[in-house]
Amino acid sequence: MARITAGIGCSHIPVLGFAFDHRRTEEPIFKPAFDGFSWTRDWLREKATPDIVILVYNDHASAFDMKVIPTFAIGCGERFLPADEGFGPRPVPTVEGHPDLAWHIAQSLILDEFDMTIINEMEVDHGLTVPLSMMFGAVERWPVKVIPLAVNVVTYPPPSGNRCWALGEAIARAxxxxxxxLDVQVWGTGGMSHQLQGPRAGLINPEWDNRFLDRLAGDTQELRTIPHIEYLRETGSEGIEMVMWLIMRGALGRSTRALHRHYHVPVSNTALGHIVLEPVDGSVPPSATLEGNDPTAQALIA
Incomplete structure (x- = not known):
């Protein structure tokens, strides 16, 4: 059977993509940020490259706009082209999907009472491609298949941290x-603290960010109860992106161990966070909605 072997959290700051694409990673302004990914690139290359990455990210008006705003959307297509965000598409490989697993996950999540939007054709922007560049470097072809999972953290109301954690648990069951x-990893992207507009533009809160990173490891579930207003107050209007990391964390089971951690400020006008986690006990949370109640649904998922 397929198994989730690790989770990665990573900021998807667009300037990292710019510096990477223009070969400026060794410049003093960028080098400290990029150095923190060296351990992960070595780890993935030498012993931990998965077959598939379920990559949780948010779209930045590339695939969706104010006409259509899905709370959760899963990409079930065979391939996803890099989006043109105003300066032409990033010079990175096309993202190859895994329709069989993606459709299985979509079916399982919907039967597990998550209302997923299924996307067969879409372009993917820096929210998805920057983490791939940080983890795999310059490659002619991404070494993994990717299942994009887009989350609305742009327009109110975004999903709660608890709902995101529960979605991660449901993904693990699927x-x-x-x-x-199959060897599967779940990556949560976005954040950390930052605000891009208004009187508090440039806000960064290293203390809060590092406390968040602390609580991703171990067996605590404190993070799933943080209210939206705390993210807004403590981490800025864009800090809510961190709820996407909770989908990754929820998918790893009851307890985790941190293998690597990196935090750096500032990058552009935001904080950069990165963490690599592995599940400690490999446990998959039981279904709260299906277990013992719906044999037909259980058979369909199986």
């Missing part, structure tokens, strides 16, 4: 029930 032998 992956465990997929019969093919």
């Amino acid at each position: 992956v465990e029930n997929f019969p093919e032998d």
